[in-house]
Amino acid sequence: MIICTINYCTDEKYKKNKIQELIYIVTLVVIVQIVTKITGNSSLGVIVIHGILLVYGAIVFKKDPLGATIGFSIIYLFININLLICSNIFYEYIVPHIPDGYIEIGVLIFLYLPQYIMTYFVLLKRKIIYKLYRTIKSKNFSAIPLILVTVIIDFINSFNLIIHDIDNPLFKELIFLLLGIFMAILTIYFANIEKKAREITKLNNALEEKVNELKKVKHDYGAQISYLYGMHLMKKYDRLGELLKDIIDGHNNITSDVRVTDDDSVIAMIVNSIDNKGINIIVDEQADLYETGISEMELQRVISNILRNSITAIKSNGVITIKTYYGLNNIIIKIQNNGPKIEENIIDKIFEVGFSTKDDKGSNHGFGLAIVKEIIESYCGNISVSSSEKFTEFIIKLPFKN
Incomplete structure (x- = not known):
């Protein structure tokens, strides 16, 4: 779903042919299976696989990394929102009412089946996804906020696993450590944005002062031009020449710098x-x-x-x-x-x-x-x-x- 959707949305000149698309899909499936085998169905596995998917998409569509990130983020949000809703319903309302022997069947029905249904409709209605992709891309958004949103969703799903006590105990402390690192990165990111915003504000204030200065000059010149025109009508050309010289000498201190x-x-x-x-x-x-x-x-x-x-x-x-x-x-x-x-x-x-x-x-x-x-x-x-x-x-x- 991820590879096909990104390939469908990306610009025509960056699209992959069917054989390339199949190779990338198979390769990604193998990589994800290996990681899942190592980390299990854990909170750490969620974050590691997210990183792999993000990097993989950027490598495969390296000529259009922003487009790949937008396409990936849309699908990843769909997957995780679907998972978050279904897992909460399953563990809160279904698990307490079914025998332990049927838990795995319940997981298949209530967690995996909704994802496959969603995948079918996403691939069937890719034009709707493309419209959403095109809208986001046309806004000239940075890829970073999109990535941050998907990482936040990862942590929400990770804590969902921890809350329902279905996470690997070895990874719980690591998740909190990763959350701390993520919060530090987030703080630095927004601090830099705020610093740049202050610089822009300062420059805008200086430019506004310059505009006001020019408005005053325009108003002053308007009054003087009317007076000069009066001198012209009265044919006092000598006096007109003196006044023009005074204006030139008196207004040469206006600078263009800020x-x-x-x-x-x-x-x-x-x-x-x-x-x-x-x-x-x-x-x-x-x-x-x-x-x-x-x-x-x-x-x-x-x-x-x-x-x-x-x-x-x-x-x-x-x-x-x-x-x-x-x-x-x-x-x-x-x-x-x-x-x-x-x-x-x-x-x-x-x-x-x-x-x-x-x-x-x-x-x-x-x-x-x-x-x-x-x-x-x-x-x-x-x-x-x-x-x-x-x-x-x-x-x-x-x-x-x-």
């Missing part, structure tokens, strides 16, 4: 002293950098050198984010920009004295990042850089002062 900073931030003062050439800069300072012992002037040299390199690399409208936060034994400064990727063959050289990617290598280029590294290491800290197609990130770690 800076989101904290007024009492140390880094904010450094940012505001730099010509950012239209690059948007966001500062989120959560740590007191004075706790590291680095002097303000040294910090200025470090931050400004990295910022100038970032601004030069972006070359057009972009975003630079600067964050500070506490580590266990140090304070971390993270500077990220969405400029072009630094190629792997040069990324290890950027802190070397005299190394530069600029064309005029004979001038005073290639010393900024070398100075940064020297300053950081003089305070027993370290600096690293990573780069991808999405962003380049400098991470500075400075230990606390004694």
Whole structure:
């Protein structure tokens, strides 16, 4: 049901032919049987098989992993909701009224048979599943929430087995350990979402201020244009020329960049002293950098050198984010920009004295990042850089002062 449904829903160019589909089905059946033989009909078996099914689907349909995850999640939810309803009815209302010798027959009738019936209708009505699949995919949802929902269903079914005392006792403690790990991962995931949401909120507030500024300018210009038109009607051209010159001289201070900073931030003062050439800069300072012992002037040299390199690399409208936060034994400064990727063959050289990617290598280029590294290491800290197609990130770690 899982393989056939995913194959039916996925884009035409990713579909498997009948022979491939059969091979994948047989292979999956064998893998699941082996795992079931090892773990038994246990809560651990439920979670392990879920992981296998998820990874298997992603491997088989690796060219469309999101589609495979959506298709799998829909079917997996159907299977587990069906199981949850039927198992509760069976163990709560059927088992107490039938002899022990008929339990296995009851399992076949009340647990397995409903799954086969559901499988028949799912395969028969795949167009309905496809409509549901297409609706979810068109919403541009991430695969992660779908996976989280199916994992939650797994834990519900696992605890259902534990509650009805039909789980392997050896696996009960392990299930609680896995639940703890899952909750920790869930907490980190939503904490990252909240952090990104705060950044977006800050940027939106800054953009809103810029829009309001432009509205004021528009209103001001509207009034002045009406006045200038009056000068034109009165044919006072000399006065008109003087007024136009005053307008040009008086409104050249409107900038196109957005800076989101904290007024009492140390880094904010450094940012505001730099010509950012239209690059948007966001500062989120959560740590007191004075706790590291680095002097303000040294910090200025470090931050400004990295910022100038970032601004030069972006070359057009972009975003630079600067964050500070506490580590266990140090304070971390993270500077990220969405400029072009630094190629792997040069990324290890950027802190070397005299190394530069600029064309005029004979001038005073290639010393900024070398100075940064020297300053950081003089305070027993370290600096690293990573780069991808999405962003380049400098991470500075400075230990606390004694």
